[in-house]
Amino acid sequence: LLGTLQATRALMVAAIVVGLIAIFVAVIGMKCMKCMEDDQVKKLRMAVFGGVMFIIAGLAALVATSWYGNRVARAFYDPYTPVNTRFEFGSALFIGWAAASLTLLGGAFLCCSCPRRETSYPPTRGYPKNAPSTGKDYV
Numbered sequence: 001l002l003g004t005l006q007a008t009r010a011l012m013v014a015a016i017v018v019g020l021i022a023i024f025v026a027v028i029g030m031k032c033m034k035c036m037e038d039d040q041v042k043k044l045r046m047a048v049f050g051g052v053m054f055i056i057a058g059l060a061a062l063v064a065t066s067w068y069g070n071r072v073a074r075a076f077y078d079p080y081t082p083v084n085t086r087f088e089f090g091s092a093l094f095i096g097w098a099a100a101s102l103t104l105l106g107g108a109f110l111c112c113s114c115p116r117r118e119t120s121y122p123p124t125r126g127y128p129k130n131a132p133s134t135g136k137d138y139v
Contacts, residue, residue: 012064019061026046029049061099
């Protein structure tokens with residue numbers, strides 16, 4: 001195979017592996033998980049680290065898909081390429097671009113949950129206590 005084709009395959013495999021690892025790291029950083037619940041700052045840092053890994057995986061997938069799409073476009077418009085061997089953009093390229101875009105977007109959302117220097121939450125307020133009803137309110 002050509003070197004560019006091997007490179008795009010390697011980038012896609014790397015994007016898949018880094019994406020899978022990012023899923024596990026981001027799940028640990030979710031607020032609903034019981035893992036690491038004693039230290040909220042470390043938990044948020046795990047979520048941010050998962051987001052960074054998602055961005056890296058999205059960039060790798062975007063580079064690989066765009067590189068192959070450029071190769072297809074150059075071969076299509078090359079006058080020396082026979083008509084019966086020309087490729088066009090297929091659904092796999094569009095799915096790759098969409099997947100890379102969504103992975104980048106999800107990583108950016110995870111990165112927006114950066115921990116503060118110190119976690120100071122506002123005091124919780126209870127529900128307001130109503131005066132006891134006399135029964136005349138329901139008429």
